[in-house]
Amino acid sequence: MCLAHSKVIDGFAAQNELPAFAAGLIDTLNKGAVAMALSIGHRTGLFDAMRSAEAKSPADWARETGLNERYVTEWLGAMATAGIVSIDEAGRYALPAEHARFLGVDAPDGTMSGMMQWIGVLAPVETQIVDCFRKGGGVPYSAYSRFHDVMEEEGKLTFDADATLGLVPDLVAKLEAGIDVLDVGCGRGRALRILAERFPNSRFTGYDLSAEAIATARDKASGLGNIRFVVLDCMKMDDEDAFDLVFTFDAIHDQPHPAVLLRNIRRALRSDGVYIGQDIWAHTDTADNLQHPLAPFIYTISLMHCMTVSLAQGGIGLGAAWGEEKAREMLAEAGFGKVEMHRLEHDIQNAYYVCRT
Ligand SMILES: C[S@@+](CC[C@H](N)C(=O)[O-])C[C@H]1O[C@@H](n2cnc3c(N)ncnc32)[C@H](O)[C@@H]1O
DSSP: OOOOOOHHHHHHHHTTSSSSHHHHHHHHHHHHHHHHHHHHHHHHHHHGGGGGGGBBHHHHHHHHHTHHHHHHHHHHHHHHHHTSSSEEEOOOOOOOOHHHTTTTTTTTTTOHHHHHHHHHHHHHHHHHHHHHHHOOOOGGGGOOOTTHHHHHHHHHHHOOOOHHHTTTTTTTHHHHHHOOEEETTTTOHHHHHHHHHOOOSSSSEESOOOHHHHHHHHHHOOTOOOEEEOHHHHHHHHSSSSEEEEEEESSTTTTTTTHHHHHHHHHEEEEEEEEEEEOOOOOGGGOOOOOOGTHHHHHHHIIIIIIHHHHTTOOOOOOOOOOHHHHHHHHTTOOOEEEEEOOOTSSEEEEEEEEEH
């Protein structure tokens, strides 16, 4: 593959003369490619192995991880030139401690390399998305082979039980005493499982459309007697006055008809119940999101997943950047008279709507 533009292939001098916009595009190209290589480092265990900060040759890193030397060498080339790992005069590579904090499955300060996996989840559907631009329609959930793997990993960054429960006074005491809790669009049920383990007197239910996600959720929670998972299209959810606490984690905006789901949640809640909806934070108007640090990622992931999976179910394709203003409007329309919006320090991506009737 080559970049057949004379200004680019003429070398550094010519590149330095590029207009800032074109130089920025080169930067985007580099970073898009590096996101894939970061994802590979995450999935192969290379980052976790390199957390020791030792400097080793590619052959030694390959030996230590049991991976193919030629692949490890090429990957280290991408990582070194991107400034992720260092290279010394002897050709040994090391992962600096200040980078290791954010890289690998066991990254102590949250796995940013785990988030890079989204690029690989989206890339295989590009051609289907291009077709949708011409013909309309959507790409179904089933087209994304690693979606639930990566979503579950993202939950390690975004779900903090103490911070989330701390949004509602006395909620921990009620959970300790025993209440009925529902998680709608629960995926593999990680958040619900953590809560069910911690609060044995409460009863936990998770609904999701995906039979595969629910099968995994059941497997992982098999030792717990206070949790159940149900395959359900939540557009058809008909519970009434059944739950004291309802959660959605990143599960409103990609529904076929989010307004229907919000009404279903409102109906399922007991009169003194509370609904905590975690969803992507943005403004509703694109022009107001120009300074949002994650906006290009949010709009792109929406285009290639959240919006299109909703359209594929015959839905409205609300989109991930539906925004706080629209969220407040829709929550009010669903019958939630009191809505507080919070941001939590550990979670740069989401808003937390605490809603009561
Ligand atoms: C972005 S994922 C979030 C999953 C999970 N809450 C988490 O945080 O890991 C959205 C979830 O909504 C589920 N979903 C989408 N449409 C649904 C529907 N109509 N009924 C029930 N679940 C649905 C998907 O299968 C998926 O697991």
